[in-house]
Amino acid sequence: MRRRVPRGVHPVAWWVWALVLAMCCDAITNPLVLALMIAGLGAVAVGRRATAAPNHAYVRSVRLGLLLVAIRVLYGVVFGQRTPGTVLLPLPQLGLPNWFEGISIGGPVTLELVLHSCYAGLRLATILICFGAAAELASPARLQATMPAALYELGVTMAIALSFAPELLEAARELRLARALRGRPTTGLRGARGVVVPVLEGAVARSMTLAGSMEARGFGLARTASARERRWSLLQSCAGVSCTVIACFSLLGGALPELVAIVVLCVGVGCVVVALRGYGRRATRTRYRKDPVGWPEVVVGFAAGVTAAGVALQAHLDPAGIAGPSGLELPVAPPLLVVLLAGFVLLALTPPPPLRSEGRRPTAGRVVHA
Amino acid sequence: MIRFDRVSFSYGAGSPLVFDDVSFTIAEAELVVVVGPTGSGKSTLLGMLNGQVPHLSGGTFGGEVTVGGRSVSRHHPRDFADLVGVVVQDPRSSFVASIVEDELVYVMENLGVDRQAMRRRVEDVLDLLSLHDVRDRHVTSLSGGQRQRVAIAAALTASPALLVLDEPTSALDPASAEEVLGVLSRLVHDLGITVVVSEHRLERVLPMADAVLSIAGDTVVLDAPLEAMAHAVLAPPVVELSRLAGWRPLALTVREARRCATALRHDLEALASRPSVSPGLAPSIIARDLHHRFGDQVALDGVSFELARGEVTGLMGRNGSGKTTLLRVLAGAVAPSHGAVWVDGGAPAALAPAARIRAVGLVPQDPSALLYCSSVALECSTADRDAALPEGTTYAWFCSFQPGVDAAAHPRDLSEGQRLCLALAVICAAEPGWVVLDEPTRGLDYAAKTHLAAALAQLAAAGHGVLVASHDVEFVAGLCQRVLVLAEGEIVADGPTREVVCASPIFAPQVAKVLAPLPVLTVAEVANALEERS
Numbered sequence: 001m002r003r004r005v006p007r008g009v010h011p012v013a014w015w016v017w018a019l020v021l022a023m024c025c026d027a028i029t030n031p032l033v034l035a036l037m038i039a040g041l042g043a044v045a046v047g048r049r050a051t052a053a054p055n056h057a058y059v060r061s062v063r064l065g066l067l068l069v070a071i072r073v074l075y076g077v078v079f080g081q082r083t084p085g086t087v088l089l090p091l092p093q094l095g096l097p098n099w100f101e102g103i104s105i106g107g108p109v110t111l112e113l114v115l116h117s118c119y120a121g122l123r124l125a126t127i128l129i130c131f132g133a134a135a136e137l138a139s140p141a142r143l144q145a146t147m148p149a150a151l152y153e154l155g156v157t158m159a160i161a162l163s164f165a166p167e168l169l170e171a172a173r174e175l176r177l178a179r180a181l182r183g184r185p186t187t188g189l190r191g192a193r194g195v196v197v198p199v200l201e202g203a204v205a206r207s208m209t210l211a212g213s214m215e216a217r218g219f220g221l222a223r224t225a226s227a228r229e230r231r232w233s234l235l236q237s238c239a240g241v242s243c244t245v246i247a248c249f250s251l252l253g254g255a256l257p258e259l260v261a262i263v264v265l266c267v268g269v270g271c272v273v274v275a276l277r278g279y280g281r282r283a284t285r286t287r288y289r290k291d292p293v294g295w296p297e298v299v300v301g302f303a304a305g306v307t308a309a310g311v312a313l314q315a316h317l318d319p320a321g322i323a324g325p326s327g328l329e330l331p332v333a334p335p336l337l338v339v340l341l342a343g344f345v346l347l348a349l350t351p352p353p354p355l356r357s358e359g360r361r362p363t364a365g366r367v368v369h370a
Numbered sequence: 371m372i373r374f375d376r377v378s379f380s381y382g383a384g385s386p387l388v389f390d391d392v393s394f395t396i397a398e399a400e401l402v403v404v405v406g407p408t409g410s411g412k413s414t415l416l417g418m419l420n421g422q423v424p425h426l427s428g429g430t431f432g433g434e435v436t437v438g439g440r441s442v443s444r445h446h447p448r449d450f451a452d453l454v455g456v457v458v459q460d461p462r463s464s465f466v467a468s469i470v471e472d473e474l475v476y477v478m479e480n481l482g483v484d485r486q487a488m489r490r491r492v493e494d495v496l497d498l499l500s501l502h503d504v505r506d507r508h509v510t511s512l513s514g515g516q517r518q519r520v521a522i523a524a525a526l527t528a529s530p531a532l533l534v535l536d537e538p539t540s541a542l543d544p545a546s547a548e549e550v551l552g553v554l555s556r557l558v559h560d561l562g563i564t565v566v567v568s569e570h571r572l573e574r575v576l577p578m579a580d581a582v583l584s585i586a587g588d589t590v591v592l593d594a595p596l597e598a599m600a601h602a603v604l605a606p607p608v609v610e611l612s613r614l615a616g617w618r619p620l621a622l623t624v625r626e627a628r629r630c631a632t633a634l635r636h637d638l639e640a641l642a643s644r645p646s647v648s649p650g651l652a653p654s655i656i657a658r659d660l661h662h663r664f665g666d667q668v669a670l671d672g673v674s675f676e677l678a679r680g681e682v683t684g685l686m687g688r689n690g691s692g693k694t695t696l697l698r699v700l701a702g703a704v705a706p707s708h709g710a711v712w713v714d715g716g717a718p719a720a721l722a723p724a725a726r727i728r729a730v731g732l733v734p735q736d737p738s739a740l741l742y743c744s745s746v747a748l749e750c751s752t753a754d755r756d757a758a759l760p761e762g763t764t765y766a767w768f769c770s771f772q773p774g775v776d777a778a779a780h781p782r783d784l785s786e787g788q789r790l791c792l793a794l795a796v797i798c799a800a801e802p803g804w805v806v807l808d809e810p811t812r813g814l815d816y817a818a819k820t821h822l823a824a825a826l827a828q829l830a831a832a833g834h835g836v837l838v839a840s841h842d843v844e845f846v847a848g849l850c851q852r853v854l855v856l857a858e859g860e861i862v863a864d865g866p867t868r869e870v871v872c873a874s875p876i877f878a879p880q881v882a883k884v885l886a887p888l889p890v891l892t893v894a895e896v897a898n899a900l901e902e903r904s
Contacts, residue, residue, distance in 0.1 A: 156466070177703055178739035182796065183727040183756055196741055206463045212422050214463035217524070218451030218480030235662055284482040288475040288492075 006354040008050055011138030012146055013297040018306040024311040025126045029324035031118045032331045033340065034126045038062070040344035041133040049136045052352050057139075061132020067127030069118060074119025077109050083180045085112035085328070112327060119324035121228030137300040146291060149280035155219075160210070164203070221284065229282070236275035243268025296350045310339030371532060371564045372396040372419065374590075377433035379414065379423070381740065387588045388414050392433075394592040396566070396581070398531070400591075401558045403575050404568040405604055406585030407815045409785040411535070412568040415585065418442060419534050419566060420450040452481055455525025457535040459673060461517050462509075470512075470520055471505045477528040488810040491527050495892055499523045509697070514689040515546030516518060521637055527559075533557065535567040539574060540812050543841045544876045547574060551873075554578070570815050573606035573844065573880050577623040595622055604816045607844055607880045610893040612901075616630075627884040638888055638899055648770065651678030654714055654835055655700065655804065662695055663709035669695040670706065671859035675851075679803065679835035682826055684850035684867065692859040693839040697806050700837070701732035714803055727757070731802035735809045737793035746792060747777040750799075759798040768795035771825045787818030794825065804835040804860065811842040823849045847871055847879035847891040867891065 045058040088269035092108040099327025146153035250256035314336040377392045388411040392452040417423035421442045424431040435442040458464045467473040496502045539547035555578045582598035609704040612621040621627035653676035662670040669692045698704040700717030709842035743749040855863035871877045
C-alpha cells in the first residue's frame with residue numbers, strides 16, 4: 001500500500017462522525033456496547049488527534065462522564081422508580097400527597113435500581129464522550145474556522161466566549177487568594193460579593209482591550225454593500241428563517257400537511273443559503289488554512305455510516321441486544337459489537353496527523369523560558 | 371510619517387484637557403520613545419496613532435492627526451490595520467486565536483491577503499522574531515518574553531509602516547526585556563519600520579532611541595534624546611550620573627558613560643576598600659527545604675534561607691522562576707508540598723486568617739485585587755474594622771506614604787503608584803511583622819518609585835521585615851541590603867546586594883556597569899562619596 005501522507009482530516013468530518021455516534025448511543029443502554037464505544041472513541045482520539053497543542057478534551061470528558069454516572073445513580077437512589085429485588089439500603093419512603101402522582105422520594109434501594117441507574121448514566125456519559133473525542137480530534141476553534149464567510153463573525157464571537165469562561169475562573173481564584181491575604185472571608189455570600197464584582201469588572205475591561213485589538217487588526221473590514229443589496233439580503237434571510245421555523249413546527253406538530261411543510265422547508269433553506277452566499281461574496285476575508293476534502297473524509301463518513309447501520313439493524317432484528325439487562329443477569333454480547341469494532345478499525349485507514357516542531361510534543365501548561 | 375497639528379483632547383466635557391495645542395512631526399524609520407509620569411496620557415497619545423482615541427474611547431478631539439497621510443478623525447482604527455501595528459500593554463488580553471500561527475494570520479485574513487502571500491509572510495515573521503519553534507504552541511503556554519514577541523509578530527504580519535507599543539517590557543524580567551528591545555531595534559534598523567514605544571524604565575530604551583516625546587502637563591515636546599535628557603525630570607541613572615559628574619555632552623548609554631568615567635573612577639577609588647558591613651541580625655523567617663509543584667510544573671525545588679527583620683531583602687529571578695509562589699508560601703496563602711517555613715517561630719499556613727495578616731502581609735502583583743470599596747476613606751475604615759484598630763489608623767498610614775490624596779476618590783481613579791500605596795497602607799495597618807511585595811514597581815515612574823522606596827525603607831527602619839520581588843534592577847539596587855536570586859525554583863545566589871548584583875551582567879544596575887570594578891550601585895552613593903572627599 002502507498003505510504004499515506006500525514007495530514008489532518010477535515011474538522012467537519014470528525015464532528016459529523018461524533019454526532020452520528022452520539023445519536024446512536026441515545027438508543028443504547030447495554031453496558032458492553034457502551035464500553036466498546038468509549039474505548040473505540042479513546043483509541044481514535046489518541047491516534048488521530050492533532051499533535052500540536054493537545055487539548056486533553058477526551059480525558060476531561062471521561063472524567064465528566066464518570067461524574068455524570070455518579071449523579072445519575074444518586075438521582076436514581078433518591079427519585080428513581082422503586083424496583084423489587086435485592087435490597088441494599090432500606091431507605092424510608094417519603095409520603096407525598098396524591099397530586100404528586102408518579103414521583104416518589106426515597107424507598108428501599110435495590111441492587112437492580114442501582115444497576116439500572118448506572119446503565120442510564122453510562123449512556124449519557126458516552127454521548128458526552130463522543131463530543132469530547134470530537135473536540136480532541138478537531139478543536140472547536142478549527143471547526144469555527146470552516147464556517148461560511150457570512151457566519152464568520154458569529155463564529156469568532158462564540159470562540160471568544162468559550163475561551164472566556166476558564167479565564168473568569170482563573171481570575172476569581174486569584175482574587176479569592178488576594179482577599180484571603182487581607183484576612184477577608186472568601187466563602188459564603190459576603191465572600192462571593194467581594195469576588196464577583198471585581199471579576200466582572202476585570203472581564204469588561206479585558207473585553208474592551210480585546211475589542212480594541214481586534215478592531216486595530218481590521219476586524220469588520222468588508223467591502224461595503226449598497227443599501228439596496230443590504231435590504232435584499234436582510235429580506236432573504238428573514239424569509240428563509242421564518243419559512244424554516246414554520247416548516248419545522250408543522251413537521252413536528254402537524255399543523256400543515258406533510259408535503260406542504262417539506263416544500264416550505266426547502267424554500268426556507270434555499271433562501272438562507274442564497275442569503276449566506278450573498279453575504280459571503282461581499283466579505284473580503286481570506287483563509288489561511290483551507291482543510292482539503294478527499295478520501296480520508298469519505299472514510300470517516302463511511303465509518304459513521306457503518307456504525308449507524310449496525311445499530312439500526314440490531315435495533316430492528318433484536319432490540320434486546322442494545323438494551324441493558326433489566327435484572328441482575330450479565331449483559332449479552334450482541335453481534336453489533338463486531339460491526340462497531342469494524343467501524344473503528346476502518347478509521348485506521350485515515351492518514352496519521354502531521355507531526356510538526358521536530359516531532360516534539362509541546363508541553364502544555366509548563367512555562368518554558370526562552 | 372506621523373503629523374500632529376494643533377491637537378487638543380479631553381475625555382468628555384468637564385474633564386481636564388489631556389493635550390492642548392500639540393504639534394509635532396515624526397519622520398519615517400525612527401524609533402521614538404514616549405516618556406511622561408504615570409497618568410500623563412502616554413496611552414492616550416499612542417491610541418491616537420491608529421484612531422482608537424477618539425473612535426473607541428470617546429472624548430472631545432480637536433486639530434488633526436495624520437498617519438501615513440490618513441487622517442485619524444476620518445478613518446476608523448480598522449482602516450489603519452494595514453498601516454499601523456499595535457501591541458498592547460498586556461498581550462494576553464489581546465490574543466484572538468489560541469494557537470500562535472493562527473494569531474499571526476488574523477490581521478492578514480481580515481485584510482484579504484491571498485493565501486500564498488500569507489504563507490510566505492508567516493514564515494518570514496517567524497524567522498525574524500525567532501518564533502518558529504513555538505508556532506504550534508497554545509498562546510497560554512508561552513513565557514512572558516515569547517508572548518510579547520508573538521504579539522509583535524501578530525502586528526508585523528500585515529507589514530505595517532508604523533509599530534506602536536505600550537510599555538512592552540514592564541512585566542518582563544531583564545533578560546526577556548533585552549530580547550524584546552533587541553527585536554525592536556532590529557525592526558528599525560533592518561526593515562526601516564517607524565516604532566513608537568512608551569516606557570517607564572528609560573535606561574533600557576534610551577540607548578536606541580532616535581527621538582524622545584516628553585509629555586508634561588498638557589503639552590508634548592519632541593526632542594533628540596540628548597536635548598530631552600538635558601532638562602528631563604525623569605531620567606535614567608546613567609544620565610543622572612553624567613549630570614552629577616558634569617559630562618558634556620551627557621552620556622546616554624553605559625558605553626558612552628564608561629568612556630567618560632575614567633577620572634570619576636579614580637576619584638572614587640576609596641570606595642573599593644570600604645568593607646561591607648553586615649549588621650548581624652537575628653533571623654525571623656526560617657525556610658527549610660521548601661518544595662512546591664503545580665501539576666507537573668515545579669515551582670519551588672528545595673529552597674532554604676533565613677531572613678532578618680530590619681533590612682529590606684530583594685527577590686529576583688526570571689519570569690516563572692517561582693518568586694510569586696515563594697511569597698505566597700511565606701504569607702501562608704499556599705501550603706508548600708514539602709518542607710517548612712517559620713515566621714517568628716510559627717508556621718504561617720497554620721495560623722488563623724486574622725493572626726496570619728499580623729505575621730506576614732502580602733501586597734500582590736495587582737494591588738487593586740486587595741481593594742474593593744468605592745472610596746479611599748471607606749477602604750481605610752474597612753481595613754481598620756477588619757484588624758480591630760482605632761478608626762483612622764489605615765488612613766494615617768496612607769497619608770504617610772502618599773500625602774495629598776482626596777479621601778473621597780474611587781480607588782480605581784487613583785494613579786498606579788497611589789493605588790499601590792493604598793494597598794500597602796491596608797496591609798501595614800495590621801502592623802504585620804513582615805511586609806512582602808510582589809513586583810511593586812510595575813507601571814511606576816521614577817518619582818513614584820523613589821516614593822515607594824522611601825516608604826519601604828521607613829518600614830524597615832521601624833523594625834518590620836520587608837521582602838520585595840522585582841525585575842527592576844535599579845529599584846532593587848537602590849533599596850535592598852540583601853538579594854536572593856531564584857532560578858527554576860532554586861536559590862542560585864544569596865548575599866549582600868552589592869556582591870550579588872555586581873557579579874551578574876543581567877542584574878547589575880547601570881551605575882555599577884559604568885564604574886566597575888568599583889562596587890557602587892546608585893547615583894546617591896556616588897554623590898555621597900564625592901561630598902565626603904570635598
